[in-house]
Amino acid sequence: MALKHIKLKIQSVKKTSTVTRAMEAVSAVKMRKAQERALGGRAYAAAALTILEKLSGTMDLKSSPLSSERAGKTAVVVVTSDKGLAGALNSAVVRAAEAQFAERGISKDSVIVIAIGRRGGDYFSSRGYDVLEKHENLADSVTEADVRRISGKLLDMHASGEIGRALVIYQNFLSTFEQKPVVREIVPIRQETIKELVRGIAPAKGRYSGTSADVTAPASYTIEPDPEAVFAELLPRLLNIAVFHALLEAKASEHSARMVAM
Numbered sequence: 685m686a687l688k689h690i691k692l693k694i695q696s697v698k699k700t701s702t703v704t705r706a707m708e709a710v711s712a713v714k715m716r717k718a719q720e721r722a723l724g725g726r727a728y729a730a731a732a733l734t735i736l737e738k739l740s741g742t743m744d745l746k747s748s749p750l751s752s753e754r755a756g757k758t759a760v761v762v763v764t765s766d767k768g769l770a771g772a773l774n775s776a777v778v779r780a781a782e783a784q785f786a787e788r789g790i791s792k793d794s795v796i797v798i799a800i801g802r803r804g805g806d807y808f809s810s811r812g813y814d815v816l817e818k819h820e821n822l823a824d825s826v827t828e829a830d831v832r833r834i835s836g837k838l839l840d841m842h843a844s845g846e847i848g849r850a851l852v853i854y855q856n857f858l859s860t861f862e863q864k865p866v867v868r869e870i871v872p873i874r875q876e877t878i879k880e881l882v883r884g885i886a887p888a889k890g891r892y893s894g895t896s897a898d899v900t901a902p903a904s905y906t907i908e909p910d911p912e913a914v915f916a917e918l919l920p921r922l923l924n925i926a927v928f929h930a931l932l933e934a935k936a937s938e939h940s941a942r943m944v945a946m
Contacts, residue, residue, distance in 0.1 A: 721826075721932055728925075735918075748912075749843070750919045751873045756848035757794045759816075759838055759871070761927065762808065763854035763934040764801035766821050770942040773855055773863065774803040780865035781808075781853045796847060798834060800931065826931045828924075835923045842871055854930045855937035861944060863937035870926045873919055881926060 762781055764774040781804075785795065797813050799805030801821035809815045817837065819830075841847045850871035855863045869877050907914050 721936070748873075748915045748919060750839070750871065750915075750923075753872055754842070754845060754848040756842075756845055757796050758788075758790050759796045759798060759841060759847045759850040761798045761800065761834060761838075761850065761852040761870075761930070762804040763852070763930055764799070764804035764807075764821070765934075765938045766802040767942075768803070769945055770938055771945040773938060773941040774801075774807075776863075776865045777853055777855060778804060778807050780867055784851065784853065784867050796841070798837065800834070800934075821934075826928065826935065828928075831924050831928045831931065835920065835927050838871055838923065839920055847871070852927060852930045854934040855941075857933045857936040857940065860940045863941055868926065868930070870923060873922060881929075 760781060762777060764777050768774070784790075785792075792811075792813055795813055797805075797808045797815045799808065799815055799818045802818070805815055805818035809818075819834075838847070838850045842850070849869060851867055852870050853865065853867050856866045857863055868881060870881075
């Protein structure tokens, strides 16, 4: 290789290094904000889900339509990023989804995909899955409107009998250097489902180490005005919390993975 080509190669590597260092710095700032929000939301999510865990000891919850098993397709909310350069973040979520389909014996024709993030949407679209909706995942903030748009669609499809269950698949934030893809069944809302969700909200070390996700034995409640009215209001809100928690964890995982990759 000529000396001129070597010099050009060195200059190219230096420019690439400058870009990656800048991206690392930006991701580090975004990562800290996303981690703060995700970790701060864990206490609220654990407390809200614990309420349902306590109420689910009654027979009234079992008669609620949202907590009953139904025949129908499986809705899958797949949370990925819009951009790459984040290591195996997106591919791990996709592999977890496909492994879940194989484990449950779910055929491609019986899956309805709601993609949060371009990477997941493009992947499943190109492989012939029914991708009902694609939402961009560019914004670092997760708003209530975003959550309600997703959970509202799931509620409508379940009420109409189009789907019998719904899963959410995302990267769970464990630490800056460790994220784990998880699969949560969020519809139907059952006692076992709530226990799994609460166990998955692991308390963080340090500042958030006092946040406990333990669930005590169900207590006895007097429900007013009546169980049907309370559950009709409570269950959709708890579904919102489950989706909201997944989006927060995925965003914190994305920025952490991208900073490490850079």
